[in-house]
Amino acid sequence: MQKLIASLALVVLPLAALAQTERPYWQQEVNYSIDVALDDKQHVLTGREEMQYVNNSPDALPFIYIHLWPNAYRDNSTAFARQQRQVGKLKFEFAKPEARGYIDQLDFKVDGQSARFELDAQNPDIAKLVLPQPVQPGQRITISTPFRVKLPDSFSRMGHVGQSYQITQWYPKPAVYDRTGWHPMPYLDQGEFYSEFGSFDVRITLPDNYVVGATGELQNPDELQRLNQLATSSAGKTKPEEFGTSEEFPASSSNSKTLRYTQDRVHDFAWFADKRFNVLKDVVQLPNSGRSVTAWMLFTNRNAADWLKHRNDIRYALEGYSRWVGEYPYSAATAVDGALSAGSGMEYPMVTVTDPFAIVHEVGHNWFYGILASNEREHPWQDEGVNSYLENRVLEAFHQTPSDPLAKAANNPTVAQKLGLTGVPPAAVAQAQWQAAASRGYDQPNAGLAAGQYTSYNYGAVVYVKTAALLRYLAGYLGQERFDKAMHFYYDRWKFRHPSPADMQVAFEEATGQKLDWFFQQMLGTTTRYNATVSNLLKAGDQVKVLVRNESTAPWSVPVATVDAQGKVLELQWTPVFGGREAEDRTTGDEDTDVTQLNFRRTPEVAAVVVDPEYITPQLNRRDEQRLLEGTFPTLEPLRLRPLAGVERWDRTDFYWLPVVGANTYDKFMLGAAFYNNPLVLNKLSYVAMPMFSFNRRDLKGIGQLNLTALPSSRYLQRVTTSFHMSSFERYTKLEPSLSLELRRTQWGNLRQQVQLAYTIVRTEQDPSSTGNIIPTLRYELLGGDAARSYGADVELNAFTPRSAGTTYDSPQLLRAALRYEQHYAEKRSFRVRLFGGRFLSQAAESPYVIGLSGSPDYRRQTPFLDRRQISDALTAQVHQTDDRDGAFKAFLPVYADKWLTTLNLEADLPKTAFVVFADLGAANRRFTLPGGGNQRLFYDAGLALPLLNDAFRLYLPIAGSQYDNGFPSSRKNFTDNIRFVLNLQKANPLRLIDQALR
Numbered sequence: 001m002q003k004l005i006a007s008l009a010l011v012v013l014p015l016a017a018l019a020q021t022e023r024p025y026w027q028q029e030v031n032y033s034i035d036v037a038l039d040d041k042q043h044v045l046t047g048r049e050e051m052q053y054v055n056n057s058p059d060a061l062p063f064i065y066i067h068l069w070p071n072a073y074r075d076n077s078t079a080f081a082r083q084q085r086q087v088g089k090l091k092f093e094f095a096k097p098e099a100r101g102y103i104d105q106l107d108f109k110v111d112g113q114s115a116r117f118e119l120d121a122q123n124p125d126i127a128k129l130v131l132p133q134p135v136q137p138g139q140r141i142t143i144s145t146p147f148r149v150k151l152p153d154s155f156s157r158m159g160h161v162g163q164s165y166q167i168t169q170w171y172p173k174p175a176v177y178d179r180t181g182w183h184p185m186p187y188l189d190q191g192e193f194y195s196e197f198g199s200f201d202v203r204i205t206l207p208d209n210y211v212v213g214a215t216g217e218l219q220n221p222d223e224l225q226r227l228n229q230l231a232t233s234s235a236g237k238t239k240p241e242e243f244g245t246s247e248e249f250p251a252s253s254s255n256s257k258t259l260r261y262t263q264d265r266v267h268d269f270a271w272f273a274d275k276r277f278n279v280l281k282d283v284v285q286l287p288n289s290g291r292s293v294t295a296w297m298l299f300t301n302r303n304a305a306d307w308l309k310h311r312n313d314i315r316y317a318l319e320g321y322s323r324w325v326g327e328y329p330y331s332a333a334t335a336v337d338g339a340l341s342a343g344s345g346m347e348y349p350m351v352t353v354t355d356p357f358a359i360v361h362e363v364g365h366n367w368f369y370g371i372l373a374s375n376e377r378e379h380p381w382q383d384e385g386v387n388s389y390l391e392n393r394v395l396e397a398f399h400q401t402p403s404d405p406l407a408k409a410a411n412n413p414t415v416a417q418k419l420g421l422t423g424v425p426p427a428a429v430a431q432a433q434w435q436a437a438a439s440r441g442y443d444q445p446n447a448g449l450a451a452g453q454y455t456s457y458n459y460g461a462v463v464y465v466k467t468a469a470l471l472r473y474l475a476g477y478l479g480q481e482r483f484d485k486a487m488h489f490y491y492d493r494w495k496f497r498h499p500s501p502a503d504m505q506v507a508f509e510e511a512t513g514q515k516l517d518w519f520f521q522q523m524l525g526t527t528t529r530y531n532a533t534v535s536n537l538l539k540a541g542d543q544v545k546v547l548v549r550n551e552s553t554a555p556w557s558v559p560v561a562t563v564d565a566q567g568k569v570l571e572l573q574w575t576p577v578f579g580g581r582e583a584e585d586r587t588t589g590d591e592d593t594d595v596t597q598l599n600f601r602r603t604p605e606v607a608a609v610v611v612d613p614e615y616i617t618p619q620l621n622r623r624d625e626q627r628l629l630e631g632t633f634p635t636l637e638p639l640r641l642r643p644l645a646g647v648e649r650w651d652r653t654d655f656y657w658l659p660v661v662g663a664n665t666y667d668k669f670m671l672g673a674a675f676y677n678n679p680l681v682l683n684k685l686s687y688v689a690m691p692m693f694s695f696n697r698r699d700l701k702g703i704g705q706l707n708l709t710a711l712p713s714s715r716y717l718q719r720v721t722t723s724f725h726m727s728s729f730e731r732y733t734k735l736e737p738s739l740s741l742e743l744r745r746t747q748w749g750n751l752r753q754q755v756q757l758a759y760t761i762v763r764t765e766q767d768p769s770s771t772g773n774i775i776p777t778l779r780y781e782l783l784g785g786d787a788a789r790s791y792g793a794d795v796e797l798n799a800f801t802p803r804s805a806g807t808t809y810d811s812p813q814l815l816r817a818a819l820r821y822e823q824h825y826a827e828k829r830s831f832r833v834r835l836f837g838g839r840f841l842s843q844a845a846e847s848p849y850v851i852g853l854s855g856s857p858d859y860r861r862q863t864p865f866l867d868r869r870q871i872s873d874a875l876t877a878q879v880h881q882t883d884d885r886d887g888a889f890k891a892f893l894p895v896y897a898d899k900w901l902t903t904l905n906l907e908a909d910l911p912k913t914a915f916v917v918f919a920d921l922g923a924a925n926r927r928f929t930l931p932g933g934g935n936q937r938l939f940y941d942a943g944l945a946l947p948l949l950n951d952a953f954r955l956y957l958p959i960a961g962s963q964y965d966n967g968f969p970s971s972r973k974n975f976t977d978n979i980r981f982v983l984n985l986q987k988a989n990p991l992r993l994i995d996q997a998l999r
Contacts, residue, residue, distance in 0.1 A: 045149040066127045068106075550578055690702045
């Protein structure tokens, strides 16, 4: 019976969901009347709100969800606080109570009757307002309440810095109820909003000398005259120093004023107030109707130089978006310079708080969020990504510098030349941001995820940058004119409404007459790796017949071109949408649907056929995209050495280099270079070769590594890396093939897991008869938690297989395990606990292998010791330099266990200083004679540590411990002789840092 019920549920539930999404479209209406007063001494808003709620749905509603978003700043239990911890921000976590915010003094009445409201148990910024009687279809009700808002410090969008105010998400606001149901959502920093359209009549009372930028039309003639006077005084200023340098807040006027703003057909209201604002004004004629729109800029002296550089950006945005999307419907657009902790800018209808370089993007949100009011929380690409595409078009059309940092670099001729970016469009260079994550398997799909499900990196690189790139690709495929027609059609149909992704797709399909599932569903909705190649070509008379192969698992269209010897495009054609079968299916079909043919004109200028010569497709690999007709490009440089990094190009092969230096007591000073292929966007096959010349030994030393990366389509595996490592220093050579399996990150606990199998061969020159020690290793590592508290574990199994002549003992096996926990007690201060245990599972009595109390013997040569051969009195490996592995005692104690060893390592950052206090406790399987005399099995140490260079170098100062007679140093020399250090070069490894930043 249970199986029958489960089977029926599998059928009925999808049908019920389908029926709900196919309900006729409607949208509710909410009209606001708000009175609010600002107390700029207590940083408090006191107000009263009256809402007319119009139920346009076919349903009777017994309750209405209300957003109380100021409560997001109430304490550390809110969704906002949780997200801050998840993305590594602890400013709010450790904020003082007076810096936090909330909303209270609520007393809801519905048509004059008291109404009960209930705060959500998990989210205090969501309330359920239980109506005295259900509101019927077509009925209007009036909801009123007083309210008070304690404004927080600037942690996100709403708040204040001194007497600079950002008043956003500040009033009680009904959640959206649409054909898919209610959309109550807690406030998030990464993740925006979804609100009902209506009208606003807002009256703001505050001291008389504030300048305010707000949603809506200002209804006070005297205040409008004041703004015009401020604008007139600023109009002739072209240099930042003309605005002055003072950043002090003037005293607030003892007189107050009440400003009134009204506006129809908007879904939010925000306002910004500062007594220091300068004002710039412009009047913009819209390109189609010629209607005038007033553009306002409000900024402080501190940022005057940047605002002057961008004083025309509102004009560019209004003209460009009106031309390519649809006409701006409001009378004014305002950009405000304010304190914002949620990125470079945040948009609201008719007004935005923004950095000056992001003005075009933020003003553009009046279309994609303001007028086309999609659900940004559930479909962030439909807002941020589409808007980013239009932003790039506006900046390009008006010859403005791109806001994206990589595109900005490509736009600079000097930088572009040095990095080998000349001839690569800036928009294509910007794609390296998402390609860097995709090449490592860390990317996420553009569509289908809510804003909070993206990693911090992917929220920018995928939602913004990749979506914009994919729309640029779609415009190339459709043709710019047809694409613009579709965008206008979409705008005209859905303006002042709530379009879903499906609505956008339908609008584009109707306008273009094409089915676009392959783009909206597959390309936007998955992380498919796209690739196409020229599989063959035939010169036939006056034609070049080209076979193009789709090597992807999804259908798509590819631009292909003939080019001349300098790489200039002669003729470009797009393939039809084709291919897309799984690899195993390609061998079973009678017809090869993964190949299509294009015919080009054959002229003397044609030198080659190239896939995607203008870099607009979402491909990662561009090295197999060209086929030469005959000979080679006269100007082609098949191999070029460049410093630092660049992007992969179809017309040449670049590899990169950086100078490196090294030193140890045996090889002495070494000088060399690191040679590698693209470190930003990984090729499937990547390498690093780091030869170094030892001036003392007059021979070559160095490191080499070859990696083969696979990105499996698996629920469990994120990335598989096969590596071969080789290094040679001092008098040893190390060879290490390995296989690393990175498991997909789990939502529970934000877990990251990795399994590694390594096979290490170490051969030393000390024993010429030795063929090396072989150490197979199996290692599992787990990391979890958030910025406030994190945990980790690793388990490692080693098998030692000596290959020295005369060895008679069996191969020992060593199992090590460590548990780690870190808890922050302040924003930049934490304490850390590590519990270690190691045990030999099998070992003969004569075996030389041990576990170290004060560091590992480093059998696998994992640590770059400066004096491994123990030549120096000051740098001796283990005695003075340690590796923080095995027992990880900070003091040197010559304790090496041959059966088992366990330690407890404790550390805590000291307040108001860079020092760390530590203490270690340990026990071994047998007794050891120490400097203090006697035999011991229990050991301890304690002291101070000083981390430097981003913790790549750490100095240990043991103050007490088993290493000293009677537990304490007997002399200054006794103390200084026991100072140790750690050199962890992996923490400064640029390739590792890139990888960590993309996770």
